[in-house]
Amino acid sequence: MTANVTVIDHPLVQHKLTLMRRAESSTAKFRNLMTEISMLLAYEVTRDLPLKYEPIETPMGPMIAPLLAADKKLVIVPIMRAGQGILDGMLQLMPSARVGHIGLYRDPKTLTAVEYYFKVPHDIEERDMLVVDPMMATGNSAVAAVHRLKETNPNSMKFVCLLAAPQGIRNFHEHHPDVPIYTAAIDDYLDEHGYIVPGLGDAGDRLFGTK
Ligand code: URA
Secondary structure, eight states: OOTTEEEOOOHHHHHHHHHHHOTTOOHHHHHHHHHHHHHHHHHHHTTTOOEEEEEEEETTEEEEEEEETTGGGEEEEEEETTTHHHHHHHHHHOTTOEEOEEEEEEOTTTOOEEEEEEEOOTTGGGOEEEEEOSEESSSHHHHHHHHHHHTTOOSEEEEEOSEEOHHHHHHHHHHOTTSOEEESEEOSEEOTTSOEESSOSOHHHHHHTOO
């Protein structure tokens, strides 16, 4: 079940995730933590980015130094709305990345994903794509978003979340076994409303203070 899933078990990530889970954490605190943890997730998911070597001058003299081979070729696509919480932190580490958006809402009755917004950069074939959403619960939004984004034919694709439920991972794998998942934790199960348990509640509401 855990093939193609990387759990980012770095102590800083785990610590910050626990602070986010705490029901008493305020909106401001939750949002800050989301930004910080997103930077750490970005650090891990970009481990395999290729480097190029260029001559530079340091104050001490010349050297051949590594740079990202394609730093302008990344595209981050948050699944609205909670995915936007991951954007700031990632962009702080990767300021040249382009950004796409996909808007999906979860039908509360069927728990299926319905698309209401879609905009991505036009030259997507050359880009490595990070699709981001804090919560992979049923996996239906992730499956639908990745299905739609595959139509744009990016160079590569990874899915990044904070928390995943086993059911969501199974669902995602069934549809997109080729897309690696990066998550900070895999939780226990979904409740009858499709919320992750123990989870952290509704990530969008906690980020934007809408409840
Ligand atoms: N979306 C959330 O924000 N939280 C969950 O637990 C599940 C889906």
